Amino acid sequence: METSHQLPIQKEPEATLSVDPKKFILWLFIVSIVMLFASQTSAYLVRRAEGNWLEFEMPAIFSYSTIVLVVSSLSMQWAYYSAKKDNFTNLKIAISITFVLGLAFLWMQFDGWREMVNMKVYFVGNPSGSFLYVFTGLHAFHLISGLLVLAVAFVSAFRLKIHAKNLRRIEICSTYWHFLDILWVYLFFFLLTFN
Template sequence: MEKELKYVDLVEQPISMHPKKFALWLFMVTVVMIFAALTSAYIVRQAEGNWLEYDLPEIFWFTSGIVLLSSVFLHWAYISAKKDNLLQLRIGMSIAVALGIAFLVGQWYSWVALVDRQVFFVGNPSGSFLYVFTGLHGLHLISGVIFLIIVLISSFRYKVHSQSMDTMEMATSYWHFLGGLWIYLFMFLLLNH
């Protein structure tokens, strides 16, 4: 009596991710590469000399606190959405949006402070880099605020709740990413200025 060998094909489950989430992660990787290239160029150009020395605007400390605080409120909104607490979701989202706008206003005033210190976009490369860093980050932050507003509106239309978290998760990931990116840039500028 011979034993039959049975072959069982094990079908592996592919790693699945929502296509929009995947696109967002690819976009964030691209942004990291852009800022990595810019910070590398900053270090190389600084080593060449002819580098204007100036103090960073003090408002950067406040805007850093604002962006961190906005992430805290957004995370609170995220947890509230998972618990179907729509009131707290809306409050947290509203505060995060307001703080995001406050951050952008603060960044505008940082440019005003730079102009008052005779640091301009054209002229010395040290000023140019600072304007490019803050301007490019600000542009991404504007898109983040718009994303948060879309999620806030969706929350009032009952489209964000524990059973529908995709846009909330994407907005939270993107916003935390932008906050982390700002902290990286600020620390980079403090250490390499």
């Protein structure tokens, strides 16, 4: 007697979408920052419409600091492309330039605050000045966190842990850095438009 043995048909496992947990956390952090600044700019517009608003010119150094931050974004992108090509010399130079420009931006922000004090625009007093200090202060705080992320990438670059087959650190760093740059450009033009 012949018995037929049927082999069970096995299906190929379905491919699952995997997300790098560190990149996912970064994107959650970015979304929370966007929500924070969206609420702050909305509050700014509502309060401005109520009146009793001090009109003043933004310190010129904020314009210069914007240029510095945009250039730092270009050097960050150069660092990323250098890492993809395993050009370690350019990676180290580009990430060093980005770090120095980030520090220069922070110094320029503090100098902008000094100029505002000289113009008699204080944190306490008219809400227009308060909002400007809050916006620039929150951004400076996030930029300091960006410099910490950049410092990790900086050390990793000098230890040759960033290369074409291991780009996660530089990808996280460049994503966050570009986001901070875009956020500042948005804030700068928002304040120029609605101040």
